[in-house]
Amino acid sequence: PVEQLTVSEGALLSALIQRPSVLDPAVDPDASAIRWNWVLDGMVEIGALSATDRAAQVFPPTIPPDQAGTQNETTGPNGLIERQVINELLEIFNISEQALNTEGLQITTTIDPKAQAAALESVEEYMDGQDPDMRTAVVSIDPKTGGVKAYYGGSDANGFDFAQAGLPTGSSFKVFALVAAL
Secondary structure (H helix, E strand, O other), rough: OOHHHHHHHHHHHHHHHOOOOOOOOOOOOHHHHHHHHEEEHEEEEEEOOOOHHHHHOOOOOOHHHHHHHHOOOOOHHHHHHHHHHHHHHHHOOOOOOHHHOOOOOOOOOOOHHHHHHHHHHHHHHHHHHOOOOOOOOEEOOOOOOOOOEEEEEEOOOOOOOOHHOOOOOOOHHEEEHEEEEE
């Protein structure tokens, strides 16, 4: 959020407005610093910043473009949770992808950190030493609310989500199907 920007960061953003591609610190750090200083000096000139505060400003650190995409990327099992949440927002709640990416939405899930930690611990414990081709999934649902308390679809954030795989229920479920049919 803009309220959390420092004076130094705000000045850098202001400096980039005129020519963002040319003044990008990754493209031309010297030109970017010159323009940044120009903005800060202008702030002193109009009384928006004291000379003392101006002198204390340090050029803010920036993230190189090749690293920027991975800074906020969710990894591991949490990536599959994020993917599922995004799918539900898009498909069930009809929130547009643009709104998701631009409106600063605060999204709260029903995932319980303790239940999630227990699910991950259980997967690690039971899968340790198993055939590497063996897969597992865990979904824990609160029967009262229908909220998902824990979710594990695999260890690869960008891989196949085994919690979404259409798998047969197994022989132990046949009894329930028979009782329901009666």
